[in-house]
Amino acid sequence: MKYTSWKFKETAVMDFLVEGKYTLRRHLLFLIFFFFLLYSARFWHGYSGVYQYYVLFFVYSVLIAMVYVNIYVLVPRYFFKTQYITYLILLVLMGVVGIKIIGYGFKIFFIDFRIENFQNERERGSMYEGVFMCIPIILTTTTIKLLQKWISDNKKINELSNLTLHMELNELRNQINPHFLFNMLNNVKALIRTDPEKASVVIVKLSEFLRYQLYENSEEKTLLTSEIDFLANFLNLEKIRRENFSFEIHSEGDKRIINSTFIPPNLFTTFVENAVKHSVDINGKESYVKIEIKVDAHNVSFICVNSKDPGYSVSDKKSSGLGLANIKRRLELLYHDKFELNMISESKEYIVLLKISV
Numbered sequence: 001m002k003y004t005s006w007k008f009k010e011t012a013v014m015d016f017l018v019e020g021k022y023t024l025r026r027h028l029l030f031l032i033f034f035f036f037l038l039y040s041a042r043f044w045h046g047y048s049g050v051y052q053y054y055v056l057f058f059v060y061s062v063l064i065a066m067v068y069v070n071i072y073v074l075v076p077r078y079f080f081k082t083q084y085i086t087y088l089i090l091l092v093l094m095g096v097v098g099i100k101i102i103g104y105g106f107k108i109f110f111i112d113f114r115i116e117n118f119q120n121e122r123e124r125g126s127m128y129e130g131v132f133m134c135i136p137i138i139l140t141t142t143t144i145k146l147l148q149k150w151i152s153d154n155k156k157i158n159e160l161s162n163l164t165l166h167m168e169l170n171e172l173r174n175q176i177n178p179h180f181l182f183n184m185l186n187n188v189k190a191l192i193r194t195d196p197e198k199a200s201v202v203i204v205k206l207s208e209f210l211r212y213q214l215y216e217n218s219e220e221k222t223l224l225t226s227e228i229d230f231l232a233n234f235l236n237l238e239k240i241r242r243e244n245f246s247f248e249i250h251s252e253g254d255k256r257i258i259n260s261t262f263i264p265p266n267l268f269t270t271f272v273e274n275a276v277k278h279s280v281d282i283n284g285k286e287s288y289v290k291i292e293i294k295v296d297a298h299n300v301s302f303i304c305v306n307s308k309d310p311g312y313s314v315s316d317k318k319s320s321g322l323g324l325a326n327i328k329r330r331l332e333l334l335y336h337d338k339f340e341l342n343m344i345s346e347s348k349e350y351i352v353l354l355k356i357s358v
Helices: 002-018 020-039 051-079 084-113 120-132 134-194 196-215 224-241 255-260 269-278 323-335
Strands: 245-252 287-295 299-307 339-345 349-357
Touching (some): 020 051, 020 134, 051 134, 134 196, 134 224, 196 224, 224 269, 224 287, 269 287, 269 299, 269 323
Parallel strands (some): 245 287
Antiparallel strands (some): 287 299
16 A cells, blocks of 8 residues: 555656646746745845845846746757757856846846945855855756656657557457468368358357457457357367367356456467367377366466377477467567466377466
8 A cells, every 4th residue: 555655646746747737837836946945045135125025036037037048948959969068068158147147237226225234245145145046956957857858758658668569469469360260261161061051050150259359359358258158169169060079168266256357358269279270180089178267366277288199299380380479479468477378298188278367
């Protein structure tokens, strides 16, 4: 809770420094703070009556003008363009000119209102005390301006990174789905020749797949239960096509958690698709795919086991295709280091173990 509170305060401060809607309040706060800082100096006490306030506002106006020239002219045109030497020279020149203007103003407008018993040395020291208060203020405003630019640039970089990430995820997703649909259409083509009735059932099921692709796959997240139903339909289609094929899907965990857990759509499809593809035994023996999904409050574990022809080698790049490479990249983009993926090839089985944090 303390960390969240600190994070909120940090974000609020950053927003106050950068967001355009706070511009007026930022300037008002700065002007008030600077005025009271100058008010605490002694130089204006050396003048009589109301003229001491005229002196205060005169010096205040000159110094504020210098500050804003620095913020809106010198910093953007020279400091941000890495012309540091030019910036420093112009900043010093502006300081000298500002001090000269204040000095002439005292001599021309306010000399007649100076208190006689106010010592010259003290007066001069007090004046320079007020003037040199501007130095840390100018440096502070330069730092704030630099911080504003850094925050703004950082936000743009983050937005660009998020946009790039979103585009890459969409690209990977679009690579996975056509690959899956291509295999399904090949299945339909084979069934039309051998068993037209089964082919019609497959076409109906395929329409359900397309509906899922249109309405679920376009979303950022989908219910885990929807994904399980999708996999069950896919495996049922494969069972219709292959008489010597069987499958099992088990989910383990609190039903309330399972029914309320969201995952990216088609996260497991590539693994199941590969399991089905490589479970075929060239000798016509019984083949199978077994899926187990375990869910708790923090993690989702996906285990997929398929029978394997002893002659199949997982290292064969032509057999593995682009699907697994794409899903690995997609997992990296979605979960960074918050997932574990292990693929184990045994003599008669191939096992996929995936654990993700949700």
